[in-house]
Amino acid sequence: MNVLVPIKRVVDPYARVKPLPDGSGLDVGSVKFDVNPFDEIAVEEAVRMKEADPSIHVTVVSIGGAECEEQLRKALAYGADEAVLVETNDPMDSTVVATELEAVVRQLNPDLVLMGKQATDDDCNQAGQMLAAKLGWPQATFACKIEVGSGTARVVRETDTGEETLEMNLPCLVTTDLRLNEPRYIPLPGIVRARTKPLSKQPRATSAQPKTRVTRLDSPPPRPAGRKVGSVDELVAALRERGVL
Amino acid sequence: MKSLFVAFAPGEAEHAAGFFATLGGDWAATEVPPGLVADAAAAALRSASEGFTHIAAVSSMRSKDVLARLAGLLDAAMVTDAVSINSPTSFVRPIIAGTVLATVETMAQPVVVTFRPSGFSGDSAPGQMVSLPTPPEGQAKRTAENVRGGSRPDLSQAKRIVSGGRPLKDAETFERVIGSLADRLGGAVGATRAAVDSGIAPNELQVGQTGKIVAPDLYVAAGISGSTQHMAGIKDSKCIVAINTDPDAPIFEFADFGLVADLFQAVPELASKL
Ligand SMILES: Cc1cc2nc3c(=O)[nH]c(=O)nc-3n(C[C@H](O)[C@H](O)[C@H](O)COP(=O)(O)OP(=O)(O)OC[C@H]3O[C@@H](n4cnc5c(N)ncnc54)[C@H](O)[C@@H]3O)c2cc1C
DSSP, X not given: OEEEEEOOEEEOTTSOOEEOTTSSSEEOTTOOEEEOXXXXXHHHHHHHHHHHOTTOEEEEEEEEOGGGXXXXXXXXXXXXXXXXXXXXXXXXXXXXXXXXXXXXXXXXXXXXEEEESOOTTTOOOOHHHHHHHHHTOOEEEEEEEEEEOSSEEEEEEEOSSEEEEEEEESSEEEEEOGGGOOOOOOOHHHHHHGXXXXXXXXXXXXXXXXXXXXXXXXXXXXXXXXXXXXXXXXXXXXXXXXXXX | OEEEEEEOSTTTHHHHHHHHHHHOSEEEEEEOOTTOOHHHHHHHHHHHTTTOSEEEEEOOHHHHHHHHHHHHHHTOEEEEEXXXXXXXTEEEEEETTTTEEEEEEEOXXXXXXXXXXXXXXXXXXXXXXXXXXXXXXXXXEEEEEEEOOOSSOOTTTOSEEEEEOGGGOSHHHHIIIIXXXXXXXXXXXXXXXXXXXXXXXXXGGBBSTTSBOOOXXXXXXXXXXXXXXXXXXXXXXXXXXXXXXOTTOTHHHHOXXXXXXXXXXXXXXXHHTO
16 A cells, blocks of 8 residues: 655744745744644654555655755655655645645555645645545545555544544545644654655646735734733732623 | 635524625525535535635634635635635735734635634625535545534634643543633633643644634633644634743733633632632
């Protein structure tokens, strides 16, 4: 069985980033970049499947500039077998990503595409569903448990009100949520050792143009400063005065 | 310009009025029945969407599941979590855990949008109801479902919310401490990711960047540090109260009223004084 895990390079989710003063972009300054945390959960899950069944082959793919090689190497250090970089500096939105990934799927014929439910930079939550639509595959988003059998997958997914279980034939597409697993810690030497694993680069396969573009970035208006209260009584009085009780 | 509102849950239509009053033009409404899996729902919506310039739904896990697939089928432009509208082709949405507001221009039609209702006001009504064509059989089959309801108001619509974090220890303590205050206030219960991950609270109560976005009149955060990811979900609350033992916890930067105290004493005391 072949598993394809698309991953995205994003600004460190724990860093505080601001728009540039003229709103034309992000002031990333010295901020570090990492693998999108939800994609890391997807890589971890694929690697666990491989550990349980060594015949499973895990390929990771990223679409972006040469710098994305760093994130692909990290995914290889997790235990993925090979990496593909679709190298481009073109402007992209989720529709372009889904269209390019569709081409990669047609090229590699995976049985399962496992990817993050959203990227923590643009917070779109679109690419997986768009890709499943283009492929005509069944989808299970927000997965918290995945069991792959012969030719089928059973996925428990989080919903607005609880959980539900979906059963689908392979090939299918699954997007990951936080409770699926806790990714292992990858020490630096592991990333260095992963340098011997295959990483191939290829150009974009389509000329799809983005259908949305970001024209401006702003900081949200700050909340007016609050104050500390000294006791529960003072808190109750303050809430009464504010009219929220 | 003609829009289609897709309702996924009862009561959503009233939130659509403000969105479409702001967007302008005529709108119609359709309803997706609860049982449909995403692939079947998106296929049915694809035929229902014909002739519409905008297809919109209230942001939820379900609407994102289905509408992003619909956008893929329609080759549409998509905007997730719109919070305001500049024009029918320009929307504002939060990115990077709500720390930045992005203005997004759409360059294709149709435009598929999910929106956060708290950002919109105004009155409008649907000109027509569109019935959803019979969906195909789902490629995915739902074989089990666990819907947790209860008597408390729905978290995403609640006027008052009490949320708890990691120090709540276990589900029983969480319910006893946080649940009691919420009931006292007639409000809903919420939780942080840390609380959900450690089994203190169920997943549908997670508030934040990757959970539910809330905008109540009163949000009480007990034992919550105030991570960027959690704050992303509560920024639009009218009044935030923080109860935390650490006077330097980041939550105090955002709280209207902060109380440095042990939540196990302060929360029951607060409940008893209401
Ligand atoms: C990709 C990603 C997505 C995420 N999405 C979300 C999300 O949607 N929502 C979310 O909430 N988080 C999310 N997080 C996690 C987030 O980064 C924080 O880890 C989390 O919000 C912390 O939860 P907490 O405040 O309960 O725990 P902590 O940060 O551990 O804070 C606990 C607080 O309780 C205080 N405390 C301890 N004992 C007491 C006591 N007796 N009385 C009063 N106060 C006490 C402490 O001083 C501390 O401030 C996400 C993280 C990532 C990487």
